Amino acid sequence: MRKTFFVSFFILLSCCVFSQSLERKIIIQNGNYFFTTIDELTQLATLHIGKDTAKLKNAKLLAMPVGRNFDDPIIPFSWDLVDTSVFAISFFLHPLNDRNEAIKRMNIASLKEPNKTITPMDLIMLSVDMNPFAYNDPYLFVTRRSNTISGFFYDAVVVNDTSFVMAISNNGELSIWNYNGKEWKHSEVQKFPVEGFFSLFTLKNKTYLATNVGGLYEISLKGIVAAKNKSVGTNLLSSTLIINKDDNTVSYIKNSDINQHTPLNELIKKYAVRIF
Amino acid sequence: MQKTLRCLFIALVLFSFNSTAQDFTYSNVDLVNVTFSGGNLGIRRDLVGGSVYSSPQYVAGASTQNPVAYVSGVAPSAAASFTIDCPTVPATVNVRGFGSDSINFTSASCVVNPSATTIHTFNYPATVGSHVFAASVVRLFKPYTINWEISFDGGTTWKPIGTSNNTLYVTRSAPQAEGTTFKWYHTVFDISCRNAQYMSADTAVISKVWSEFTDQIVLNYNGDSLFYYKVMNISNTSLGALLQYRDAQCYTFAQLFLATIKIQGVVRTSNYVYITPINNLVCGYSVNRFLVKNWTFGTATGAGTCSTFPWRNTYNTATGTIPPPYNQYVFLTSDVTDQSGIPGSCNIRPSSYFNNHQIAKIDGVYYDACYGVTFPSLVSIKTAAFSGWGFRYSSGSTTNCFFTNNMSLSDLSETISTF
Numbered sequence: 001m002r003k004t005f006f007v008s009f010f011i012l013l014s015c016c017v018f019s020q021s022l023e024r025k026i027i028i029q030n031g032n033y034f035f036t037t038i039d040e041l042t043q044l045a046t047l048h049i050g051k052d053t054a055k056l057k058n059a060k061l062l063a064m065p066v067g068r069n070f071d072d073p074i075i076p077f078s079w080d081l082v083d084t085s086v087f088a089i090s091f092f093l094h095p096l097n098d099r100n101e102a103i104k105r106m107n108i109a110s111l112k113e114p115n116k117t118i119t120p121m122d123l124i125m126l127s128v129d130m131n132p133f134a135y136n137d138p139y140l141f142v143t144r145r146s147n148t149i150s151g152f153f154y155d156a157v158v159v160n161d162t163s164f165v166m167a168i169s170n171n172g173e174l175s176i177w178n179y180n181g182k183e184w185k186h187s188e189v190q191k192f193p194v195e196g197f198f199s200l201f202t203l204k205n206k207t208y209l210a211t212n213v214g215g216l217y218e219i220s221l222k223g224i225v226a227a228k229n230k231s232v233g234t235n236l237l238s239s240t241l242i243i244n245k246d247d248n249t250v251s252y253i254k255n256s257d258i259n260q261h262t263p264l265n266e267l268i269k270k271y272a273v274r275i276f
Numbered sequence: 277m278q279k280t281l282r283c284l285f286i287a288l289v290l291f292s293f294n295s296t297a298q299d300f301t302y303s304n305v306d307l308v309n310v311t312f313s314g315g316n317l318g319i320r321r322d323l324v325g326g327s328v329y330s331s332p333q334y335v336a337g338a339s340t341q342n343p344v345a346y347v348s349g350v351a352p353s354a355a356a357s358f359t360i361d362c363p364t365v366p367a368t369v370n371v372r373g374f375g376s377d378s379i380n381f382t383s384a385s386c387v388v389n390p391s392a393t394t395i396h397t398f399n400y401p402a403t404v405g406s407h408v409f410a411a412s413v414v415r416l417f418k419p420y421t422i423n424w425e426i427s428f429d430g431g432t433t434w435k436p437i438g439t440s441n442n443t444l445y446v447t448r449s450a451p452q453a454e455g456t457t458f459k460w461y462h463t464v465f466d467i468s469c470r471n472a473q474y475m476s477a478d479t480a481v482i483s484k485v486w487s488e489f490t491d492q493i494v495l496n497y498n499g500d501s502l503f504y505y506k507v508m509n510i511s512n513t514s515l516g517a518l519l520q521y522r523d524a525q526c527y528t529f530a531q532l533f534l535a536t537i538k539i540q541g542v543v544r545t546s547n548y549v550y551i552t553p554i555n556n557l558v559c560g561y562s563v564n565r566f567l568v569k570n571w572t573f574g575t576a577t578g579a580g581t582c583s584t585f586p587w588r589n590t591y592n593t594a595t596g597t598i599p600p601p602y603n604q605y606v607f608l609t610s611d612v613t614d615q616s617g618i619p620g621s622c623n624i625r626p627s628s629y630f631n632n633h634q635i636a637k638i639d640g641v642y643y644d645a646c647y648g649v650t651f652p653s654l655v656s657i658k659t660a661a662f663s664g665w666g667f668r669y670s671s672g673s674t675t676n677c678f679f680t681n682n683m684s685l686s687d688l689s690e691t692i693s694t695f
Contacts, residue, residue, distance in 0.1 A: 041324060042511055070514060071693075072455040093513035093527050095630040096596075098564045100555050121509050125596030128631070129670045135562070140555065148546060149693040 021255065023068075023077035024155070024199050025241040026264070028052050033264050034086075035240075036064070036079055042120040043067040043092035045077055047111060050264070057260035062111035063118060065127040066090035066104050075153055075197050082158045084108050087133065089156055089166075096128040100140060103156070103164075105133035137184045138168045138177045146171050151193065157200040157207060165207045167219055169194050176219045187221045199236055201243050203250055203276050212236040216275070232275055242272055250276040304361040305426055307438030310334035313402050314353030317345040317451065320461050322496060322519035329462075332357075334440040343497070344420065345445040345465055347541075349411035352444070354381050355402040356424060358437065360388065361395050370427040371400040372434070376420045376444075379405035383431050400424075409446045412476045414540060416469040420444030443497075445469040448481060449541025458535050458695065463519050466497035468536035478542050482638060485536045489648040494529070494621045496522065504529060504620030504646045505627040508605075509598040526646045529621060530634045533645035534695045537638075544638050548695035551657070551688045552632040558585055558667060563686040565666035565677065566658070568628035570617030573664070573681050577611055584685060585667065585678035587611035593675045597629060605629065612679050618661060620646050629666075637692065654690055658683050 020037040023045070027034045033052045036045045044067040048059035066088040068077040078089040090102045104127070112118055138154070149170060156166035164179040174192035178185050196212035200219070208227060209217045214234055216227040232239075232252060239252045257271035309332035318328040319342075329342040346352055354373060365388045373381035386398040409415055419441035425434040445465040454460060472484040488494055494502040496519060506523040515535060518528035534547055555562045559582035578588030590608040591597050597605050605614050620626035626646070636643040642651040644661075651657045665686040668677040 041514075041517060043513065070456055072457060072695075074456060093525070094511065095525060095627070095632055098631045099552070100562060100564060120511055121596075121602070122594075124511055125509070125598075126594065129593045129596065129668075129675050131670055143689070143691045147689070147691050149691050152693075 022240050022258070023079065024236075025201070025243055026253075027081055028242065028244040028246055028264075029081065029083075031246065033059075034081055035059075036077055038067055038077055039120075040070060042124075043069055044120055044123055045079070045088065046114065047086060047108070049108075052264050055261055055263055056258070056267075061114055062108070063114045063123055064088065064106065064111060065123040065130060066106070067092035067127075069093045073153075073196060076199070078155045080157045081108070082160075085158075086111075087156070087158050087164065089136070089154065090127055092124070092127075094124055094128060097124075098128070100136050101130075101132040102136050102139070103133045104130055134164065134179045134184070138166050138175065138186070141175070141186070142168050142170045145173075145189070151195075153194055153197045155198060155200045155209075157202050159202045159205060159207060165200065165202070165219070167198065167200055167209055169198070174224060176221055176224065178221055185221055187219075187223050190223055192224060197236065199241060201241060201250055203248060208250075210236060210241070230275065233273065242268060248276075249274060305435075305437040306359050306361075307336050307424055307440060308357040308359055308397075309336065310357075310422065310440040310442070311355045311402070312344045312352055312442070312444075313355065314404060315346060315350050316352070317347065317445075317447070318460060319343050319345050319445075319465055320459050322462050322516075324514065324516035324520050326459070326461065326516060326520075333442050336438070341419075341440075341442050343443040343445065343462055343465065345447065345460075346409060347450050348409050348413050348415070348446050348448055351405040351408040352379065353402050353404045354400075354422060356400040356422075356440070357397065358386075358400070358424075358426075359395050359397050363394050365396050366428060369398060370431045371398075371424065371437075372427075373400070373403075373422040373424045375405060375422045376417050377409065377415070379407060379409075381405055381422065383427070412448055413446070414448045414469055414472040414475050414481065415444075415446035416466075416473050417444040417446075418470075447540050448472070448476060451541055452538040452543065457515055457531060458538060459516065460539065461515065461519050461535070463496040463502075464515075464532070464535045464539050467494070467532070468539045471536075472540065479639075481540050481542055482537055485540075486533070486643060486650075488536070489529075489533060489621070489643075489645045492619050492621050492623075492648045494532070494645075501622040502529075502532070503622045505623055507602045508627045509596070509602050527634045529645035530636050530643075531695060533636050533643060538695075545694045546692045547636055547638055548693050549635050549637045549642065550632060550691045550693075551635065551654070553665060554687050554689045556686055558582065558685065559678070561667040561669055561678075563665050563667050564631050565668060565679075566630055566686075566688075567612065567663040567666065567679065568618060568630065568661055569663045570615040571612045571628070571663040571679075572615055573679070574611050574613065577609070578676075578678050581676075582678045584682070585665070585680045587664075587679040587681075589677045589679070590674050591677070593670045593673050598627070608674065612664065617663070618647050618649075621648070628663075636695075654688055658688060 023036045045064040047062040050059040152170045154168040166177040172193040176187040210232040214232045242251045251272040251274045253272045311332040320326040333342040372383040381403045388398045426437045472481045503523040512524035513527045515531040518524035553563045576586035579586035589610045664679045664681040666679040
């Protein structure tokens, strides 16, 4: 029965995974695109990779031992990649998944294509005992400040080898965190009510926070300030950010315009709206 | 003379019967289906992403009938379709229904549709029942029965033409709106209305619904068991997955309990509690594991590494603590061993080695729906339910766990949200 379930799971994963929504963004790096999806049942992430001139449906799939839950309100999967490493905040629900150890770093080459020999439970077990990239001090800080969770959201990006930036909100407050590979530093806690999730992206060593209602802010340990004469101009729920690390551009595309049968570069040319 | 009178009487009776009585050759009437309307609630199938049961809710001959739900204080509406098999049929017939809870569906004239065959159809229009379900009272009708009748003489005489049976739920108040995880699932209605039947007050509804969990036997609408870790590392964590696969983790039982309250329109915020060790540092590591009773502590072999957490277990990192076939803990070495202890829902020996757990909190009381027990405070949980604390680290292909049975060496923290 379980074997049948796993075989069915991976057949479904292979065939239907694209019916799941993209998590936050598409990253283009070295002529390849990368995006992630989450399986609703197992909560596990899949990394999709392909040439930026190729159709999204032809992406190579890699099973990730990380994921996120589907609790209300939704916090999309927080992930980023730099060179050969992918970073993630793994917040899937599991009684052994320690939120304090949720920040993971994986070598892309270590990820396996989904197949029936790797079960979701294997991936979960792998995840819960994977040593963290850094302890999740931002989460502990926020939940110790107030153990009532309301307006709780987070996202993180990798700026460079020595800068992992995380923004986290709860109860109308936002704080910015930076991990330099050894320790965390954080900004003052700032009043910043959010009505839904936000996403971070980096450009030219600056980090930006895009709210789900289209606002755009530059963030640092000094705090958060509105980006001058800039806005995302779209609702993040209905759009996907495109972070092009090859030409240093940031744009968005409406989810309804993402056609898996069209090469990504054509989709971008036709539908993407530039932010930077 | 007497004989003449007797003949005359019989002749009159026969003449009278032939000219004015119903012709029961029309008696081959069949109930085809019944549709409920008029503010009924959309009940979802017990599936991840389950669709809403459609109408007609009753279909003659179907192996199962769709459930129906209303909010109290509302009168149900019902429509029905029938067939009549007869070469000649009247232009109209009268139909009425007598429902459970003495709710009647008044007589209505129904046009018999022409047909090229002997089988004709006619429809009883959507008709509001004679009175509302009593306001602010939970009800369960299993089944809700409507006895249907027909009259061929304009309502003078009536003949039974079938009975429809549907499970019908009446919620005390309007259910809270659906969210990503809270859905109006069939079993949510069933557990809630089955246990809180005739209840009105918030506290009574909560108390009665909770009684479903206290014997560690939680049943779905169909009487099937809902298991807490039937498969010891089951990955189901959503309410839909619990109801679909009938086996899931702690998150889902907390959600199920809260859902059965929300479906009655009972509002309690800050009701969903995530508990985990406070992550205090011991021997350079963060305490992030706890053992739910019972575990036995044998000879401690790890005191050289950590004197305060001296009991040491090891396991293969790749396979985890519960390798296939996922029915017991398997360690490479073990100073502490799992025993039968606190039973969970439909499972006398569920998983018991955790980083976190989710429970409900209502009016200051902690409700652990997985085990059917309550706690008056956060601090009381560890003494009542835990055997020990632990931390662990991975080194190569092996994970090392260190434990203590000294419950004063850590504590639980809670983060509270609203389900």
